[in-house]
Amino acid sequence: MNIQNYVAGQWVSGTGEEFLATDAITGEAIGTVSSAGIDYAEVLEYGRRTGGPALRKMTFQERGRMLKALALHLMKHKDKFYEVSFRTGATKVDSWIDIEGGIGNLFANASLRRQFPDLPYYVDGEAAGLSRNGTFIGHHIMVPKRGVAVHINAFNFPVWGMLEKIAVNLMAGVPAVVKPSEYTSYLTEVVVREIIASKILPEGSLQLITGLGRGILDDVQLGDTVTFTGSAATGKKLQASPQILERGVTFNLEADSLNASVLGEAAAPGTPEFDLFVKEVTREITVKAGQKCTAVRRILVPENYIEDVQAAVSKRLASTTMGDPRKEGVRMGSLATKLQVERVMAAVDKMKASMDMVYGGTDQQAEIIGSDYEKGAFMAPILFRNNKPLEVMEAHNIEAFGPVSTIMPYKNLEEAVEIANLGKGSLVSSIVTADDKEAREYVVNAAPMHGRILVLNEKSAKESTGHGSPMPLLTHGGPGRAGGGEEMGGKRGILHYLQRTAIQGHPDTITEITQVYQPGSTRPEADKHVFRKHFEELTVGETVYTAKHTVTVTDIVNFANVSGDNFYAHMDETSLEGTIFEGRVAHGYFILSKAAGLFVEAKKGPVLLNYGIDEARFTKPVYPGTTIGVKFTVKEKIDQEKRSEDDVAKGIVKFNVEVYDDTDETVAIATILTMVKKIDQSM
Incomplete structure (x- = not known):
């Protein structure tokens, strides 16, 4: 074949x-x-x-x-x-x-x-x-x-x-x-x-x-x-x-890296976090038989906990069953090839010259269920101990790409960071602690040398994806030995495959290129209200110029009564000394609410719903006696797929809401998000 x-x-x-x-x-x-x-x-x-x-x-x-x-x-x-x-x-x-x-x-x-x-x-x-008058x-x-x-x-x-x-x-x-x-x-x-x-x-x-x-x-x-x-x-x-x-x-x-997991000083034996740490590092040794670029290669623990951690990890490793993954009860499979076994064992030979092997080894072969060492690429887990991690460098320089890890002590968190960073850059590090201040200190100081840091405690354990699992919406990569690259990362990852180009021109031109309304571009008046148009009929830039409204004290008082917002600037003219306000001022949210009253077309039409507001800003105080109007502009259109045959065919339309006063200055601006029905219901 x-x-x-x-x-x-x-x-x-x-x-x-x-x-x-x-x-x-x-x-x-x-x-x-x-x-x-x-x-x-x-x-x-x-x-x-x-x-x-x-x-x-x-x-x-x-x-x-x-x-x-x-x-x-x-x-x-x-x-x-x-x-x-x-x-x-x-x-x-x-x-x-x-x-x-x-x-x-x-x-x-x-x-x-x-x-x-x-x-x-x-x-x-x-x-x-780029210009004084906004034409460029x-x-x-x-x-x-x-x-x-x-x-x-x-x-x-x-x-x-x-x-x-x-x-x-x-x-x-x-x-x-x-x-x-x-x-x-x-x-x-x-x-x-x-x-x-x-x-x-x-x-x-x-x-x-x-x-x-x-x-x-x-x-x-x-x-x-x-x-x-x-x-x-x-x-x-x-x-x-x-x-x-x-x-x-x-x-x-x-690149593969010498990732480190740290047991926090607060995670003493007997705490949930201690047990979580033992479970996590053992899993990282045995999952994929240790053949993960994110696997824990260095286990850092407070020096007074090292015997407890060594005993607990060894006990869990001893209970891990190896063999044919299709057999009942098998929890650890083989390496990918026998060549990989040879390469891992060559690295192990180098490491054991300077460190103690405290679990496993060629003289302690585990039982294989459904196969044997001759047929398959099996390798039993190995745990080293490095009592002098600041002096003995093999654990920081040699990676055995299999079920091999090294336990080492640290005196304080500062030293833990120093030891973790001896790996010269990794894809991931982790710290297991219930003390958020301890977690913060480790993360902030270790971050420059690690592409991702997991903080694990009892509160997050049930839903945590674990030390070794990079996630699509977060970056995967790391500095130094880890390669200096960056993958995934959600939107960031996609942008790596795009060429960024600066464009310059008149706002009308930039609007046409971007298909997003740009401030300063021409806003032709819509031939009918935009809420009367289907998705396909709307054009970026077309605008409804609304009727106007003069703000009164009664508006302010009524809005305060309805909303419960009695902030002093709206309700107490005697408290304005030392503020930027010249008198009592209308609520910003009243201005937006009144704007909606001005731009909304009340009768049933293609607009199905308004589901949000983005980028709302109040740019100038509005006092009683000020007359406001709205320029309501189609900002951007985004098609949307039908979720089922019975679903309504529709798209997302973003509208630019610009509220202006009687001096033609903008007093508030926002983007509202709407769902708009299509004419063609087959799309």
């Missing part, structure tokens, strides 16, 4: 055999893997020429709906992914993290469409005034890069590693070429086959290289983005390649 590549719209086998994929549990052959003979220049050009234009034609709303549809489709087929995942040595829990965690990234990024405009590109920030302004837009994203992923998460990356670039409108590790690419291939068969993604949006991928970066060019997940040494070598440096190719490195 050949593990195939998907390139230029076809499933193809490479020439020869670059690697023989084997079952990590039984040692049985799965299939030959090769990408030899593939024309990578054509692969990259196919993505740029075919996938890129198709994705760039789609708006963020359409891309988001595409990701949601893909996530729902993959969830229907997850059982077949689990069956293959077991062959990588993963338990059901391990596979859940990889498979459903990866699909969760699709869902999370799909939901981000609500933070983007109904355009193929993004409007960034606010306009900047500046803004920023961010457009999809005109290249491909090349994702070179590690062996440990063959599904999550792909989906967490492509979810971001696809949402941005950029196609991808994915090269998972050849060791576990047979699982990635199964998932990609299902993606391609679904026809949910435009052709050219996703290509797959299952083999070694030698030469895949030779033809990258300006506009392309390369991401690498794996060892820091390999990542830095790729990052320094001439084609990356000389062609201005964006490179993101997410």
